[in-house]
Amino acid sequence: MKLIRFGEPGREEPGVLLDDGRRIDASGQFHDYDEGFFAFGGMDALESWVADGCPDGEEIPPTARIGPPIDRPSKIVCVGKNYLDHAKEFGEEIPSEPVLFMKANSAWSGPFDDVTRPPGSKKLDYEVELAVVIGKTASRVSELDALDHVAGYSVFCDYSERTYQKEMGGQWTKGKSCDGFGPMGPALTPASQIPDPQGLRLWCKVNGVIRQNGWTGDMMNGVAFLVSYISRFMSLLPGDVIATGTPGGVGMGMKPPRYLTPGDSVICGIEGLGEMRQRVVEG
Template sequence: MKLLRYGPAGAEKPGMLDASGTIRDLSGVIADLKGDALSPAGLAKLAALDASKLPAVSGNPRLGPPVTGLTNFICIGLNYADHAAETGAAIPKEPIVFLKSLGALCGPNDDVIIPKGSVKTDWEVELAVIIGSTAKCVSEDAAMDHVAGYAVCNDVSEREWQIERGGTWDKGKGCDTFGPLGPWLVTKDEIADPQDLAMTLDVDGQRMQNGSTRTMIFGVRHLVSYVSHFITLHPGDVISTGTPPGVGLGQKPPMFLKAGQVMKLSIQGLGEQTQRTVAYSG
């Protein structure tokens, strides 16, 4: 299934994308895509629905993040061997875990705001794992039982703030709009192997990232288990699993985003995002 949330920011409704690409309204079935709706039983209930009997949504509504009510927006740093090489970093011995502010979460096609004073805003296409049921200290063998599905994430980053302003990654990762997620949650049954997905990111039509989840250092199963030993994972929580090479920081010379540019991201089987960068105006 492809599950989504559509409508104005803060007033999204739950929906499902049917086989023809039509959005079907789920608000008569569930309150939202959160909590028990993401559990194995909740997803089974949605999978059993006849999509053709659900109300069709007309037009081309804004898409919001495909889940809500999350407790944690977790990211993994330097998790692709080829990306670690382009930054000159050593291969991590354990996953590098940091948190992205929940305030960074936004829709997949929402504008990305270049923060006030930023000179090094960067892009990162990433596979996001969406948790479906509470996971605490779970084994690798049981880890996938707690996964609802996957989505595309752009882990937008301000590199000066991340690297040069005291060594705390979070301050360069949590700005408003720095976490576009979606366009939809694709349930795990539709993805045969999350460790074999092509992923791309273009800036103004130029291919910058062209990678694959095959080069992950720590795979999805390991990450869910590992993180659950430090942070209890709840339904709707997101683990963004790292990025392949081609980020702006890794270009020679480095390239960073300016207002008025367009990013387009895709991951095989998970859809596309498109964001326009805009200047801070607050």
């Protein structure tokens, strides 16, 4: 069982992707996959409903848009330079502690939605990442207990406009937060199905050609450490998302750089979690 949502942007309904490939509407039983759902035992209730055969659940129409698998989170916390090869391809200093920045939650979008290149943008880039969804409030938790606070995992693409990020002063947020720059999906895989989040292959293809090909085990700071570390500085609420960094192979790191242009197709995938695809369109 995996969690999915379907419907028009901003009006998505909750559903489940069953092991046999069927997609079942869960909106008759659950309001949404939001902070309240995770905080008040929604995952256990959903698993029980699925185990009972999804009573009263109907199949989702095959033409339905698939949205992000959880409701828009209160915050998206991103980790920069968390893979050594990515840090090196930028030619910058290797961080001694995790580099944290925020992506505006208004960037939230679905796994198959178009990504719009902002007006005047010339340096649109891609970053495939493992997304961690928090299942219960984490505040100053130990690394030993950190994974107990994780609801599940998904595929995330941290789209970036490098001019805004690198050449316009200040912090990175302005280059990370354009509308549509935070697609996640196609589903949320419960943490119980991923015994080792550091044992997953992740990749990104642009126009069918592999650009990124890495392993989550290559993170300089693993998931348990990141949940514990971030919770020292802010409370992580149920439904919050941590984007854990990207391996080498981004457009900015190529020689010469190769940025995305309208018409390009970007596929991001993680072993066991699925793939999502965006088409680049002009803003």
